[in-house]
Amino acid sequence: MTTPEVTPLLERVQHDLEGRLQALDAPLDEAAMVGIHTGGAWVARALHQRLGLALPLGTLDIAFYRDDVGQAGLNPQVRPSSLPFDVDDRVIVLVDDVLHTGRTVRAALNEIFDYGRPAAVLLVVLVDRGGRELPFAADVVGTRLSLPRHRRIKLSGPEPLHFIIQDTA
Amino acid sequence: MNAQLDNQGRLRHFLTTEGLPRPLLNQILDTAESFTGVIGKSVKKVPLLRGRTVINLFFEPSTRTRTTFELAATRLSADVLNIDVAVSSQSKGESLLDMLRNLEAMQCDAFVVRHGDSGTAEFIARHVRPGVSVLNAGDGRHAHPTQAMLDMFTIRQHKGDFEPLRVAIVGDILHSRVARSQIHALNGLGAGEVRVIAPRTLLPRDVETLGVRVFHDMQAGLRDVDVVMMLRLQRERMRGALLPSEGEYFKLYGLTEEKLSVAHPDAIIMHPGPINRGVEMNSAVADGPRSVILQQVTNGIAVRMALMSMLLGRAGGGEDA
Numbered sequence: 001m002t003t004p005e006v007t008p009l010l011e012r013v014q015h016d017l018e019g020r021l022q023a024l025d026a027p028l029d030e031a032a033m034v035g036i037h038t039g040g041a042w043v044a045r046a047l048h049q050r051l052g053l054a055l056p057l058g059t060l061d062i063a064f065y066r067d068d069v070g071q072a073g074l075n076p077q078v079r080p081s082s083l084p085f086d087v088d089d090r091v092i093v094l095v096d097d098v099l100h101t102g103r104t105v106r107a108a109l110n111e112i113f114d115y116g117r118p119a120a121v122l123l124v125v126l127v128d129r130g131g132r133e134l135p136f137a138a139d140v141v142g143t144r145l146s147l148p149r150h151r152r153i154k155l156s157g158p159e160p161l162h163f164i165i166q167d168t169a
Numbered sequence: 170m171n172a173q174l175d176n177q178g179r180l181r182h183f184l185t186t187e188g189l190p191r192p193l194l195n196q197i198l199d200t201a202e203s204f205t206g207v208i209g210k211s212v213k214k215v216p217l218l219r220g221r222t223v224i225n226l227f228f229e230p231s232t233r234t235r236t237t238f239e240l241a242a243t244r245l246s247a248d249v250l251n252i253d254v255a256v257s258s259q260s261k262g263e264s265l266l267d268m269l270r271n272l273e274a275m276q277c278d279a280f281v282v283r284h285g286d287s288g289t290a291e292f293i294a295r296h297v298r299p300g301v302s303v304l305n306a307g308d309g310r311h312a313h314p315t316q317a318m319l320d321m322f323t324i325r326q327h328k329g330d331f332e333p334l335r336v337a338i339v340g341d342i343l344h345s346r347v348a349r350s351q352i353h354a355l356n357g358l359g360a361g362e363v364r365v366i367a368p369r370t371l372l373p374r375d376v377e378t379l380g381v382r383v384f385h386d387m388q389a390g391l392r393d394v395d396v397v398m399m400l401r402l403q404r405e406r407m408r409g410a411l412l413p414s415e416g417e418y419f420k421l422y423g424l425t426e427e428k429l430s431v432a433h434p435d436a437i438i439m440h441p442g443p444i445n446r447g448v449e450m451n452s453a454v455a456d457g458p459r460s461v462i463l464q465q466v467t468n469g470i471a472v473r474m475a476l477m478s479m480l481l482g483r484a485g486g487g488e489d490a
Contacts, residue, residue: 061203064215064478074217074482078199080206114212 003153006161009126009142010043014050016140017093020122026091029054036108037061037079039097039155043126046161047095058083065107087116097155099125099141102134127163129153172291182294182303183476185312186354194321194357200475201322201468207244208467217478218247221278226293227306228254228284233442234306234316237466238281241473247481250277265289266296273298278481280304287311287346302480304473310346316441317350319472321358323465324396327437331358335433337390338381339366339422340400340449343373343411347441348400356380366390368422370411387422392431399424399440399449415448424450426457437461 021031032055035044041059048057063078094108105123112118126142131149147153152168155161171189173182180193207213223242225235235251242249252272272280279302282290287309294303307313321331328334336355342348342365355363356379365376366384376383384390391397402418412418424438438450438460446452455462 063203064207064217074200074478078203080203082206110216114210114214116211 003163003165004127004143004145006126006155006163010046010050013124013126013140013142014047017047017122017124018051020139021091021093024091024120024122026120028052031055031091031093032058032083032085032087033093033095034058034060034083034108034112036094036096036104039157040095042155042157042161043097043124044093044095045158047093047124056084058085060108060111062104062107062111065111067103067107081111083112083115087112087118089117089119092118092121093124094121095124097126098153099123099128099136099138100131102132102136105136106134126155127153173294180476180479182290182305183314183480184290184294184303184305186314186317186350186357187312188353189357191357191359194318194354197318197472197475197479198322198325200479201318201471204244204471204474204478207471207474214244214246216246218242218245218278218481221245221247221481222276223247223249223279223281223477224272224275224277225249225251225281225306226254226272226283227252228282228289229307230255231283231307233466234283235281237469238304238306238315238473241470241477242281244470245474245477247278247477250275265293269293269296273301277301279477281306283307285309304476304480307346310344310349312350313346313441314350314354315469315473315476316347317354318476319465319469320351320398320439320441321354322468322472323439323461324437326464326468327461328395331355331360334360334396335362335364335394336360336396336398337364337366337384337394337432338398338400339387339390339424341371341402342367342376342400343371344403345400348398349379351398352379352381364390364394366422368412368418387424387428388431391428394432395436397424397429397432397436397438399438399444401441401443402445402448404445415445419448419451423448424454426453429454429459435459439465442466 033044033048033053035041060081061079123138124140125138128138128141128144129147150168152166154164156164173184175181207215225238227235239249281304282293283306290303290305290308305312305314338348352363363381364384365381440462444455
């Protein structure tokens, strides 16, 4: 299994995202980008700079919205979420490093809707590793990987950004 | 082993700040910090404790404290029952344990307990079934640990590190569960120097053993302090002949700009509320630029959310997916 390089994925995602925003008639000075802690926030920061978005970058820590708090407990290192713009009627670009089961995306959407009602949400991920447990699909994907369940792909950062593949068993 | 911790050192109940290790105290403050963002949203709730039930069991009235616990639980999406025991089962002669068993049968997950007798919260904690947590919302003269932690949170917001701080606690130390919990929390967090300032009649005999410097004079006690924590004076102490009069108390121990002039210029002023204006402090200080009293009230919700979430969700943390 070859571990994907981050820079080419960022370039591809940037290009595809610009196209999607144009198709949605969402100019770059109106779209709002939100990264999911931790890896998604690093990717979002890089994309935010590359695209030169006008609105400040938002970050979400979805710990309070996870569906497994009863089993896994609350992570003590939760960072406050920050959405420094009006969510209502805005196109939100939600960014994560890896899309797997879809549970993080569900939690992130729930949290975003507690801030307001966006016009649309685009999901951007660098890696889609499959294994969905909920019906979510990303709008923009850097690359697709097929990994066995006992293996995990994780973004390491913030500088430099690189992926590592680990055994979880 | 601290009775409120499980065998892995995690909070199982929250009964006192005494003996809590520094990392755990910091974890409470860090978790509270993360909840401050919740009030910035249009929906001021998170679904963390959805489906859980919290019972506020108040054996003595306290609208303010009960309301902040209720709001904290509600913002975590828990269901909340408020039981005012003074006018319910206790007056019918039902024993505490019988009442507890009946409430547990309603499948509650946590009790928030306020009682006039020291040790009641711990007694209840020892008798609840496994999986049920107890939060002490004030017991007798013993402890008021959530008040102390919201005070610590407010201090950290303004001052950052505890180690260089000089903190003065002023007033009725003898009868104050707040003061006791504040002293334990400050020492646990490594505050540089904790002072108590009070007349001799309002100090416990062995107060130095708590790890504080004792002052009877405001001028000396407030010199160079970074934080001034005023205590509420119960008016019955006057009737109990522990003090000559309210006027005399204010003259000697009431906080004024003049008395504060010896403190550090950036010193903050705190009070657990409600303030007896003209007794513990005058309005110029209570409403002045150095007062953080209203921030304490706001922070009380975040701190109580943090403690409830730590108790009702097992500690740990999941993996992103």
